[in-house]
Amino acid sequence: MKTSLLSFTAVLALTAAAAHAEEVRVYNWSDYIDESLLEKFEAETGIDLIYDVFDSNEVLETKMLAGGSGYDVVVPTGSFLQRQITAGAFQKLDPEQLPNLKNMWDVIQKRTAEFDPDNAYSINYMWGTTGMGVNLAKVQEALGEDAPIDSLDLVFKPENMKKLAACGVYFLDAPTEVIPAALKFIGEDPDSKDADVIAKTEPVLKAIRPYISKFNSSEYINALANGDICVAFGWSGDILQARDRAAEANNGVEIAFNAPKEGALMWFDQMAIPVDAPNPTGAHKFLNFIMDAQNMAAASNYVYYANGNKASQEFLNEDVIGDTAIYPDAAALDNLYTFSPYDPKLQRIVTRMWTGIKSGV
């Protein structure tokens, strides 16, 4: 997948060099789009599309704060977007150039306005939850038929993790995803900004640390699909992609995703235009193209994430719109919480704690 994406980018870069035509440079998460959409955009607009990928908000944010990234469209997660707007990294969108804004879903718009007031700087691309992906057969073998696969107990109780360690557990390498879940597990406010409350998660995480084989935010898709690991604490759509890859490979691996029943973190990946984008007009064209109902539906059908586009819902496959792991029902939606950014001082404390948890120092 990654290599095909890379070669695809290379081909795009070559054609761009040959034609010297108008270019739009998009920087998106890895494994996050139906690649045929990229070709469709080029065919429809005649603009050359350069598509690069990243796998952590931190990498994107560093490029944004360094300035001169050269990208026209980037896709930060809500809480990161909020901080980057404060730093002056983005330009306001021009609604005149975005007729497809009418397709957006008010329910999601209301939630994303918490990060981006009036949605002035960004449009929602995808949203999802953070939860547990399991290899059903291996987890049931380790923990029995009634393994708590839909509860935080699965990954935060040392006695469960001890039994799962042998078949392999990966965690997201993102403190902003794992610490809120650990806070939820011990019954604290997951969005707490109190250093003492956050510190309470340290013993919880240190207790399960010996049983985690790796903290990484992209490798778990393949590791789950190949059967290298039996549990991943990761993003909903990634785990559902792993489920599909395993099914396609027909290797006998059966993957399931569950959002924790105690409450799951809901996140929003937002498309925004950097303040120094070389081609803001082309960037608006790309955003408008993505907000087209059928295009957005094609993207969601491919990556198994829900989107913030109401009009796209009629074009969604039944295994996307009908799956409550992707589109939770109204009651489950109430059970989802959001997360706001740390200030620099707390960020340093959290990163230091996270390093300590990972490396034992």
Added chain:
Amino acid sequence: MNLRRFFLIAVPYLWLGALFLVPFVIVLKIALSDIALSIPPYTPQLDLSAGWEGVRSFFADLDFENFTFLTTDDLYWKAYLSSLQIALISTFVTLLVGYPMAYGMARAASEWRPTLLMLVILPFWTSFLIRIYAWMGILSNEGLLNQFLLWTGLISEPLTILNTNLAVYIGIVYAYLPFMILPIYAALEKMDDSLLEAAEDLGCSRVTAFWLVTIPLSKSGIIAGCFLVFIPAIGEFVIPSLLGGSGTLMIGKVLWEEFFSNRDWPVASAVAIILLLILIIPIILFQRNEQKQREAEG
């Protein structure tokens, strides 16, 4: 006048200035700044439009706070020490593996040597990243190595190698082996075989002759090889992050975290500068020692 000579000497200094001194001053400047939520994410910025006042207030705002901060947390020292340890051990292992290979190449029939040299360089034709990814495929629990060992019946449970320090050592030794082999080979190839014959005539066994003649004559190659492996290994980031586990503590990863997770460029720059000092001191000591030896011999 001696314009020709002047230009000849100026070239390496220009090179050093443009590729080392200027970047170093930029990094040092960031290390003396403070973190800020802006583009770029540190303050103060040099404001030339304010004239002399701007320059003065710029220098007044620089301080060594970030360096003192590094001493308050033992994470940094542990990371430096652990990097030193990993780099030293892997340099030593690379030497143990690389020396016999270089020796074999230098002893081989001369028509074979270009082919052997080619084989050592051949892996460079593939991207470094792809070669490290290939090791992930070899070392993982379901990987080639474990499948082979299970098939031979030597083990009954797959060995966990990927995501441990052992995998980091394997990765570094593999990736830097050519840098060890090539300088040793160059030193051994120049060696005059009649010296060995003379040693044997004078009563040395072949083993003693190896220790008394071959090793001292290849010393320059060994030292060059060790530095070529040690220096990049200590700051290595790609190998520990792909092959190492989360418990692998190396300064390259700490630097990454300061830079990306904390967005604290000033502290990240301070970490980088101390790493540079740690590397520069032994190099200077080593060169001084060499010079003294040469003077003593001369």
